[in-house]
Amino acid sequence: MDTPYILPFDQISSADHDRVGGKCASLGEMTQHGVAVPPGFAVTTDAYAEMLEFQGLKREIEALLKTLDPDDVVNTERVARNIELRVRSHPMPEPIATAIKTAYAAMGDNMAVAVRSSATAEDLPDASFAGQQDTYLWVVGADQVVEKVRDCWASLFTARAIAYRAKANLGQIDVLMSVAVQKMVNARVAGVTMTLNPTTGDRTKIVIDASWGLGELVVSGVVTPDNYTVEKVLMAVIDRKIGDKHLELVGDATAGATIEREVDAERRKSPCLTDAEVIAVATLAKRLEKQNGCPQDVEWAIDADLPDGENLLALQSRPETVWAQKKAQAKPKASYSMGMAGIVGTLNNPLGAKK
Amino acid sequence: MDVQTSMFPSPYDLPAPKGAEDWRDLYPYYLKFQPQLREREDAKFWFCDSQHWPNPFRPFDAMTVEFAVKCLGQYNTRHLLVPPANGVDYRIHNGYCYMSPVAVSPDLIEARVPQFMERAGHYFANWDSLIENWHKKVKSNIDEMEALRFEKLPDVVPLEWIKEGRGLDNTTALIENYDRAINLLYRTWQYHFEFLNLGYAAYLDFFGFLKGELPTIPDQAIAQMVQGVHSDLFRPDDELKKLAHLAVELGVADTVMNGTVDDALAALANSEAGKKWIAAWDAAKDPWFNFTSGNGFYSTDKYWIEHLDIPMGYLRDYIGRVQAGENIERPTEKLLAERDRITAEYADLLDPDAREAFEGKLGLARTVYPYVENHNFYIEHWSMGVFWRKMRELSQLFHEEGFWPDADGMFFLSRQEVRDALFDYGNAWGTGGEWIGPHHWPQEIERRRAILDALATEPPKPALNNPPAVITEPFTIMLWGITSEAIESWVGAGQEGNELTGMAASPGLVEGPARVLRSPDDLHLIQQGEILVTPVTAPSWAPVFGKIAATVTDIGGMMSHAAIVCREYGLPAVTGTGTGSSRIKTGQMLRVDGNTGKVTILD
Numbered sequence: 001m002d003t004p005y006i007l008p009f010d011q012i013s014s015a016d017h018d019r020v021g022g023k024c025a026s027l028g029e030m031t032q033h034g035v036a037v038p039p040g041f042a043v044t045t046d047a048y049a050e051m052l053e054f055q056g057l058k059r060e061i062e063a064l065l066k067t068l069d070p071d072d073v074v075n076t077e078r079v080a081r082n083i084e085l086r087v088r089s090h091p092m093p094e095p096i097a098t099a100i101k102t103a104y105a106a107m108g109d110n111m112a113v114a115v116r117s118s119a120t121a122e123d124l125p126d127a128s129f130a131g132q133q134d135t136y137l138w139v140v141g142a143d144q145v146v147e148k149v150r151d152c153w154a155s156l157f158t159a160r161a162i163a164y165r166a167k168a169n170l171g172q173i174d175v176l177m178s179v180a181v182q183k184m185v186n187a188r189v190a191g192v193t194m195t196l197n198p199t200t201g202d203r204t205k206i207v208i209d210a211s212w213g214l215g216e217l218v219v220s221g222v223v224t225p226d227n228y229t230v231e232k233v234l235m236a237v238i239d240r241k242i243g244d245k246h247l248e249l250v251g252d253a254t255a256g257a258t259i260e261r262e263v264d265a266e267r268r269k270s271p272c273l274t275d276a277e278v279i280a281v282a283t284l285a286k287r288l289e290k291q292n293g294c295p296q297d298v299e300w301a302i303d304a305d306l307p308d309g310e311n312l313l314a315l316q317s318r319p320e321t322v323w324a325q326k327k328a329q330a331k332p333k334a335s336y337s338m339g340m341a342g343i344v345g346t347l348n349n350p351l352g353a354k355k
Numbered sequence: 356m357d358v359q360t361s362m363f364p365s366p367y368d369l370p371a372p373k374g375a376e377d378w379r380d381l382y383p384y385y386l387k388f389q390p391q392l393r394e395r396e397d398a399k400f401w402f403c404d405s406q407h408w409p410n411p412f413r414p415f416d417a418m419t420v421e422f423a424v425k426c427l428g429q430y431n432t433r434h435l436l437v438p439p440a441n442g443v444d445y446r447i448h449n450g451y452c453y454m455s456p457v458a459v460s461p462d463l464i465e466a467r468v469p470q471f472m473e474r475a476g477h478y479f480a481n482w483d484s485l486i487e488n489w490h491k492k493v494k495s496n497i498d499e500m501e502a503l504r505f506e507k508l509p510d511v512v513p514l515e516w517i518k519e520g521r522g523l524d525n526t527t528a529l530i531e532n533y534d535r536a537i538n539l540l541y542r543t544w545q546y547h548f549e550f551l552n553l554g555y556a557a558y559l560d561f562f563g564f565l566k567g568e569l570p571t572i573p574d575q576a577i578a579q580m581v582q583g584v585h586s587d588l589f590r591p592d593d594e595l596k597k598l599a600h601l602a603v604e605l606g607v608a609d610t611v612m613n614g615t616v617d618d619a620l621a622a623l624a625n626s627e628a629g630k631k632w633i634a635a636w637d638a639a640k641d642p643w644f645n646f647t648s649g650n651g652f653y654s655t656d657k658y659w660i661e662h663l664d665i666p667m668g669y670l671r672d673y674i675g676r677v678q679a680g681e682n683i684e685r686p687t688e689k690l691l692a693e694r695d696r697i698t699a700e701y702a703d704l705l706d707p708d709a710r711e712a713f714e715g716k717l718g719l720a721r722t723v724y725p726y727v728e729n730h731n732f733y734i735e736h737w738s739m740g741v742f743w744r745k746m747r748e749l750s751q752l753f754h755e756e757g758f759w760p761d762a763d764g765m766f767f768l769s770r771q772e773v774r775d776a777l778f779d780y781g782n783a784w785g786t787g788g789e790w791i792g793p794h795h796w797p798q799e800i801e802r803r804r805a806i807l808d809a810l811a812t813e814p815p816k817p818a819l820n821n822p823p824a825v826i827t828e829p830f831t832i833m834l835w836g837i838t839s840e841a842i843e844s845w846v847g848a849g850q851e852g853n854e855l856t857g858m859a860a861s862p863g864l865v866e867g868p869a870r871v872l873r874s875p876d877d878l879h880l881i882q883q884g885e886i887l888v889t890p891v892t893a894p895s896w897a898p899v900f901g902k903i904a905a906t907v908t909d910i911g912g913m914m915s916h917a918a919i920v921c922r923e924y925g926l927p928a929v930t931g932t933g934t935g936s937s938r939i940k941t942g943q944m945l946r947v948d949g950n951t952g953k954v955t956i957l958d
Contacts, residue, residue: 197571203704204569233700234576236862236950275864336564336712339719340476344468346560347829348439 003099005047021118021178040182070166080159087154101142112184115148140256190215190301195289201323206230213248230282288317295320363818374809401453401819411450411810415766419652422544436470450810456828526781554723561720586728591646592897594639599673648875651735654766658740669898757793817845859952860918863927867904892917905947
């Protein structure tokens with residue numbers, strides 16, 4: 001695709017990371033490592049930068065930012081709303097819109113897609129910036145996609161995002177944004193997997209939260225998901241807690257949106273994953289951990305339209321941040337008794353006595 | 356808990372089952388809880404070792420617990436001076452044995468450390484050469500035992516003995532050979548423990564280290580890291596598989612499959628190919644058929660070499676499966692690759708600082724571990740097999756002379772009483788008078804048999820008296836897997852519903868129909884794909900492990916035979932469920948989760 005504005009996932013190289021943001025970079029990396037990822041493309045930061053320069057948008061935003069008092073909540077809300085409205089109503093430069101529409105058309109006829117922000121400051125291991133920007137699910141039609149891309153850009157200026165950047169001393173206008181346009185998954189089950197136990201930091205475990213439908217309800221905490229624990233090395237399911245999954249988020253093709261619906265009584269309390277599926281999800285997460293060289297937080301879904309064995313898709317993989325930071329804190333150097341001294345120690349203080 | 360009530364009953368309040376009131380006559384005084392020592396004995400916690408001795412002892416067989424546990428103790432107490440632990444005291448009550456570890460007084464522990472370091476250190480530093488020497492000692496013991504003869508007394512002392520001026524009669528060798536057999540067995544059991552305690556200690560050091568670094572690592576994962584796949588314990592089964600392949604290759608499979616063992620061997624002898632196969636069969640027999648379908652601790656154990664129909668049954672089953680194109684081999688390469696993968700992946704999860712310690716402790720554990728597995732063949736199977744065979748020969752001699760009506764009568768006498776019977780036999784032979792034994796023993800044996808049958812109607816208590824607040828005794832934990840948690844689970848043993856919990860001893864999840872077995876004699880009932888449910892298994896059940904889908908046992912821990920065999924055969928196992936074999940019925944559908952230790956009855 002001969003445009004600086006678009007990069008399909010299978011063409012994103014590590015040199016492009018600054019232009020596609022964390023989420024798209026990860027999707028690109030996974031795609032190129034052969035991990036099953038729904039196809040799609042990144043709208044690069046070049047497009048966003050071009051938009052800012054187009055007809056003086058950047059100047060206007062800067063003027064509005066001058067009125068910002070980040071310590072004043074009401075003021076921040078007002079400034080944010082003004083900027084968002086300004087961006088949403090700003091025309092997209094024609095070459096960018098055309099590039100997006102062309103790339104979208106190449107995915108298939110009126111394909112339902114997810115449009116997600118992929119900010120360059122988001123998802124960094126030490127900046128829990130995730131979820132600050134918008135995600136639009138089940139978007140259908142080229143004009144809609146273009147509109148949602150622009151909405152994503154506008155979401156850089158929500159009050160939360162502005163306040164966060166002010167607190168973190170990040171420049172308000174310097175943060176560039178890329179947008180991911182990705183084939184929508186018709187998720188039967190979806191969830192989040194950590195390649196460590198998030199409550200203990202135990203790296204020998206993989207912990208899976210899973211619920212019916214799309215994963216957004218798991219991430220936002222609207223449902224109590226099933227919670228599975230897998231022993232990472234033996235790859236054995238060692239614990240299953242079945243949640244009461246009363247709602248599911250599913251696509252509605254006619255409305256071009258997702259809808260939340262009640263889950264019937266029987267499905268609510270039955271496991272949403274078989275043991276084989278739990279192991280498949282854990283295997284995927286373990287692979288991503290190995291690929292990335294550190295514990296991962298993986299979003300995934302099982303697509304109802306794909307055959308068994310090919311239906312598990314990775315939606316996102318990013319480094320786990322909480323325990324990574326704790327680990328970095330200096331730990332006293334342990335000493336170990338070896339040989340006979342070790343054996344004497346073990347005999348004098350056997351394991352059962354330590355508990 | 357109420358201070359007045361102990362968690363487990365006192366042996367002094369545990370009556371004998373009806374018909375077994377006189378059980379105390381069967382065992383020597385030092386094996387029983389003495390009335391005048393009640394206060395002292397009740398102050399101790401005793402746990403039942405039903406893992407090694409699940410059935411009430413015949414008087415002669417009590418020797419196995421005496422020699423085994425005494426010799427275990429001597430290494431801690433007198434050879435190695437294990438700092439915190441002496442041996443394990445033991446008693447027989449209502450036919451079952453109960454153990455109580457003997458602690459070292461805390462103020463003496465420190466002084467034992469340097470002695471232990473020097474003595475045990477010598478063993479660890481010279482492990483391989485000392486093991487080599489051990490094999491020689493054990494083999495020479497076996498050879499000497501094998502050479503012992505028990506011959507009926509002749510009418511007259513041989514003329515040549517007169518002419519050479521020997522000056523001794525035929526009773527001399529009879530009595531000496533009996534004493535020699537007992538002494539050789541005593542030596543055997545000392546050798547048994549020469550390395551075992553140290554082997555477990557090194558393993559436990561590695562185990563404890565990993566549990567410290569990775570607190571939630573499953574026990575079975577640690578066991579998998581050190582376990583070998585070429586243990587001598589699996590040789591008998593591997594030999595049968597080789598013989599099955601050979602029979603098919605030589606085209607004599609149908610002949611091997613036909614008739615009794617004798618029929619088959621006679622038919623095979625008619626062809627060159629058959630003779631070739633017989634040669635391989637004979638070669639495998641010595642020593643690998645010195646293999647019991649029990650655990651070696653009972654005179655009732657059946658050894659393959661004396662019951663060739665047992666290995667032949669397994670062998671025929673293997674031939675059938677080879678002919679059906681099935682792969683009967685243990686997946687040894689897969690198991691080794693899996694062991695390496697598991698080791699490498701857990702090593703990766705360790706702190707870099709802990710890596711060196713991991714490698715060191717793993718190295719030592721892997722050095723010592725083969726002994727922990729292999730010794731079982733050389734002692735419990737081979738040595739004990741020869742011993743029991745010799746003792747059966749002696750019992751048979753007495754039986755033929757009219758001392759008892761059944762061939763196995765001698766095992767209802769204690770080992771000291773057998774000396775008495777031998778003297779009686781030689782005494783009247785010498786005086787020219789009449790034996791007393793044939794008038795004394797038949798009814799006494801009958802009485803004892805009835806007592807033992809009555810004892811067997813009641814299972815043992817898991818323990819006696821009150822456990823210590825925390826179990827700290829290393830050998831209780833290491834050898835019997837008894838921890839404070841385990842004791843709690845015995846108390847709450849009345850598990851309800853359709854779920855049983857035990858130890859996750861070998862990984863995997865399967866469903867299948869149950870086959871509940873109480874005796875190795877019923878092993879032939881097992882059908883392909885069934886889940887074996889049994890109080891306790893022995894390594895010699897290995898041939899059925901190629902057929903079954905999983906194992907569930909009442910007794911045993913991570914290092915129990917069932918656990919070791921299942922891991923080596925790649926089958927799920929849940930051990931130590933307490934009540935599995937009584938709650939589960941043959942034919943019920945089960946789900947066995949060897950990862951979590953849960954067994955679910957699905958019907």
